[in-house]
Amino acid sequence: MQVTAIDQGKLEQVLTKYEGQEGVLISVLQEVQGEFGYVPKEVIENIAGALKLFPSQVYGVVTFYAQFYLTPRGRNTIKVCEGTACHVQGATSVLRELKTKLGVAEGGTTDDLKFNLESVRCLGTCFLAPVVMINQDYYGKLQPRDIEDIIKHYD
């Protein structure tokens, strides 16, 4: 594990801000992930200590919510909507194309750490169905053959 990659100072900052408060675990994890891009396994004990929880409780919360990751993430996140509206408009074939083009499974990260591929349930932009969101950009009314061109723009 890349223990060196963790900036203890930043971690301390987050923990001090919340120390002693009740019910802040999710907020702490959101900030930690915001800082490091994921929740490194080695910080779980520190978080548990600061919030007076068991490491198992922290781990339980990290693994319960789809938002948290225990491994490093790619630079760009592709969210393929698999909500109802997108499903009936052909989201499955868009997702399949992305998997083929990137060579990763759902939830995976490409070897060059360029992309994370995720599927989500409704981005709340159903009028764009089927829709894919890459970082903050939306791409709507997609066909599988649009994919190649779109992912070219990211690095």
Place this chain on the structure above:
Amino acid sequence: MKIGTPDELRSFRESIVAQMDPQKLCVRICMTGCRAYGAVRIRDAFLEEIKGRGLEKEIDIRETGCHGFCARAPVITIDPRDIFYQQLTAEDVPEIIDQTLIKGEIIDRLVYADPATGEKFPFNADVPFYKNQTKNVLRNCGVIDPRNISHYIARDGYAALSKALTTMTPEEIIDTVEQSGLRGRGGAGFPTGRKWRFVREARGDTKYVVCNGDEGDPGAFMDRAVMEGDPHSVLEGMLIAAYAMGVEVGYIYVRAEYPIAVEHLKIAIAQAQELGLLGEKILGSGFNFEIRIKEGAGAFVCGEETALIASIEGKRGMPRPRPPFPAQSGLWDKPTNINNVETNANVPLIILKGSEWYASIGTERSKGTKIFSLAGKINNTGLVEVPIGTPVRKVIYDIGGGIPGGRRLKAVQTGGPSGGFVPEEHLDLPIDYDTLQAIGSIMGSGGMVVMDEDTCMVDVARFFLEFTNDESCGKCSICRLGSQQMLDTLTRITQGEGREEDIELLVELGKQVLDISLCGLGRTLPNPVLTSTNYFRDEYDAHIKEKRCPALVCDALVSYYILAEKCEGCMICLRNCPSEAIMGGKRMVHVIDQSKCTKCGTCLSLCPTRFSAVVKVSGEQIPVPEEPIPVAPRKPKAA
């Protein structure tokens, strides 16, 4: 500046209104939903052009929330004439300024035309999509800048709070809400006033209100629009609720996928605090209230109230048995009231206009208006607000503009994964809590996904089971394992391996999951299966008995063929086939190697329409050559 009394609020409003010139040109740009379609570029183009021409004093550019007509994004409205332009690009902007803003002429090309009749509608008020709606809760959405509290106050914002604090006792407020007939918009439809009374009467000094902005149902985006487009209406609803129940702290739980909603709510809270509309001794009364925002972390079940409470407490979001209900023991074991975003946004209207006015809209047992989000196979995707009791058909056809491409409607899915299907034969039923329940669906939170002939109902049922199975928290074995069994069975059917007894098995298992599960997730997850086996039994039979998918959706049951008499050997499909499953050569009839085909449909979508040589079929075999053969000379087409 602080607004210390109701009188100060009134004079503040008067001074804002006095500064506003209703005749001034104002371009209202949707900057929430339409952002996905490039609204930012359009706004920037307006700002730049207007600055370049020194017209800042003559023309306002206002960034608003959703106007509703998402299908036509990006959209703008030009005041004071209420001109509606749609499907804009940044390149249209200079022309809009020259022609419309300066000369007052309407640009025909940007006006909405009814796709069926071709009739043009330059003004919002005439567009059928808007004309047939009753925008009460959405009255400010798309009109005001949600990041500017003055806009909200100018349109009677916080007047209901002021009225409640100065002229009504908490009991009177609860009575009014109860008499209005308002029922929870989060799905279950519980009478809001009654819930408030439980919390008010619950023992304990510390109590909480929570606003549920989790909006987890796929295909639903009403709450998103309200939080983004009129956040103060949610805050005002919470303030009134908190005062009525004797609460000093409130939480808004917003799902992780809604960053703009979080941003706008935070701005709204900060502005309300600055004016003293949140904080201590609000409007000079003895009432103190603060609101905190909690962002969800991606778990559908956290929309359920007890799971949501666990999540706010920083724990795994797992539901717990009720009773005790949150009204007795909720957040941090204190009495807690949970209401949906839209429920909260209804409250200021009820207080301001009275329970009689409110109860005059809707049906006998379901009062007021309801916002629906229209999506799926429908022309006018977007947000729609209508009186409860409006027939489904009116929403789908008069407002929604019907089904694209002249296809036939098969069913309307309502209530998300907890809901079911309203088949074509029931379209004339009124939408209300009880009627939809009687036919096996629910009104739910308001998502409506339209399905046409090209939608396979078995596949959609499988899709919902996959969703709920994935989102089941795992606490109840019947929900965790039962949904898995149902999913496996449905998957088998869609793969052509269904057995005759499967449907009985699904129905029986579904009823058990429904009976035994603890929370609403398990207790409703069989609904899509139960309604689809009921109304679309023939589709299940086709999959099981004939190994055929009538809608041509289930990959395992469809095949693609290239017709020898139509293929010109142009190589387009061959070159583009991602799995190299197409054999052939220049001027050779192409042949699909069925063992390699992954059924991606690329060949069908790329084959030039003048050839239309690729067909997709289910349950039949098309005779084609086994190997590529030369393209036969064609007879010249008759003139």
